[in-house]
Amino acid sequence: MHYLGSMTDHSKKYFLNYLSGYWNDLISLWYPNLCASCNRNLVGNEQIICTHCKAALPLTSFHKIPGNAVEKVFWGKINFERASALLYFNKKGITQQLIHKLKYKGRTDIGEWLGRLIGHELIGTYPFCDANYIVPVPLHHSKLRSRGYNQTDLLCNGMAEVLQIPIERRLLRRVRKNETQTHKSRLERWRNVDELFECHPNGITENPRFLLVDDVITTGATLEACALALYDSFPGARINFVCGAFAHY
Numbered sequence: 001m002h003y004l005g006s007m008t009d010h011s012k013k014y015f016l017n018y019l020s021g022y023w024n025d026l027i028s029l030w031y032p033n034l035c036a037s038c039n040r041n042l043v044g045n046e047q048i049i050c051t052h053c054k055a056a057l058p059l060t061s062f063h064k065i066p067g068n069a070v071e072k073v074f075w076g077k078i079n080f081e082r083a084s085a086l087l088y089f090n091k092k093g094i095t096q097q098l099i100h101k102l103k104y105k106g107r108t109d110i111g112e113w114l115g116r117l118i119g120h121e122l123i124g125t126y127p128f129c130d131a132n133y134i135v136p137v138p139l140h141h142s143k144l145r146s147r148g149y150n151q152t153d154l155l156c157n158g159m160a161e162v163l164q165i166p167i168e169r170r171l172l173r174r175v176r177k178n179e180t181q182t183h184k185s186r187l188e189r190w191r192n193v194d195e196l197f198e199c200h201p202n203g204i205t206e207n208p209r210f211l212l213v214d215d216v217i218t219t220g221a222t223l224e225a226c227a228l229a230l231y232d233s234f235p236g237a238r239i240n241f242v243c244g245a246f247a248h249y
């Protein structure tokens with residue numbers, strides 16, 4: 001408290017906010033039976049978040065809306081069938097809490113739970129539900145090593161469980177510019193990004209329908225780069241984009 005006494009009001013507020021955020025993260029790791037958003041005790045059949053927070057989830061329902069905001073991100077850039085995201089990403093909202101814990105706090109259970117929610121939304125929604133393969137946007141292997149898991153893989157696990165569609169994890173590989181064997185013109189096209197994707201067809205020969213999955217979509221550049229890599233190997237492929245959250249501006 002002596003330390004706090006020597007701080008300005010602004011730094012005190014920042015410091016206390018920092019402590020409380022850190023504390024909440026620790027609580028959530030020690031007690032996964034607390035709501036991952038508001039830290040209330042989970043009761044009955046509640047999973048990950050409490051009934052109150054679940055009712056407040058900012059669902060987009062984009063899977064029911066052709067021409068939705070996620071699809072507009074890709075218009076004029078790349079061919080695709082449909083695109084959707086489960087949640088709106090609002091700063092300091094429930095989605096941010098969930099994604100933060102999923103990506104940086106080891107809460108792998110949140111990823112599979114979100115994936116199951118996506119799966120339940122997409123059941124019976126064509127063309128999403130009759131894809132041949134679910135394909136996660138891969139992490140670069142160095143990031144996979146440091147994080148220990150790919151959060152998008154976890155979303156895919158949950159989706160695959162509900163939709164009963166196989167996951168194809170070895171198809172796409174994320175490479176840094178200096179590692180890639182991709183043709184130079186593609187390098188030129190993607191000169192603004194540090195990482196690129198390579199597709200290894202992996203024995204798939206038909207014209208597949210892919211569900212290409214990422215955790216959060218912002219500019220769409222990552223998914224677009226993945227789709228281009230897929231089209232390189234499968235010119236007749238049909239691609240649908242599915243994300244956990246849509247960060248709109």
Ligand SMILES: [Zn+2]
Binds near residue numbers: 037038049050052053
């Ligand atoms: Zn809650």
